[in-house]
Amino acid sequence: MLNSADSWGRAMFWLEHREWAAAEGVLLQLLELGDGPEPSLQDALGYALLMQGDYHLCESILAKVSDHPDRSFWVSHKLGDALRGQHQLLEAASWYERSLQEGSISPLTYRNLIQVLWSVDHRRAIVLLEQWLAKYGNSGSWLEGAHLAADLLPEPDICLWLHDHGLAGILQQRRLLQHWSYQLNLDACLPLIQQNLGDPWIAQFARRLNLLLSTF
Secondary structure (H helix, E strand, C coil): CCCCHHHHHHHHHHHHCCCHHHHHHHHHHHHHHCCCCCHHHHHHHHHHHHHCCCHHHHHHHHHCCCCCCCCCHHHHHHHHHHHHHCCCHHHHHHHHHHHHHCCCCCHHHHHHHHHHHHHHCHHHHHHHHHHHHHHHCCCCHHHHHHHHHHHHCCCCHHHHHHHHCCCCCHHHHHHHHHHHHHCCCHHHHHHHHHHCCCCHHHHHHHHHHHHHHHCC
């Protein structure tokens, strides 16, 4: 890389402060003056471009080091993000899967993979969750990622899967109570409420539900 550590430090400063365009400018200068592709440099530049929504250029930059022996798993993860931004969902999924194969333990990789597979075919996401449960057990980054995906997806199916396997967190349980209350499914609501009355949100939900029922 360029012999000036100051420029790299400035780029990291701009990234940390979410000044993406400023970071991009410094990193492009470093890239132009360097003597070859540097995975950490390309990775950082790809991130700056990704956060500005320049998905095509991000893909182009990261692809140059996608097979570099010194790359981190974040290169594949960000390639997945870049392709997802271009609505190439199956290709994005393959890069998230590769990131996991390369050692990613980030819940974000698991989350994003679930989200893109869900957009392609709901069943594929559920099958993958079953595989992870069998492989990793009922804890770890995969479960954190599943929780994050469940909170973001428009349908509650992942929340339901987590609940059925005893893996739902409090946010997923809250969402299920909302879902079941809209369906007037009190048989599903009541056991979940009784198990979680220590949660302020659920306690308030229970009070409102009791008030509603008392009017009938």
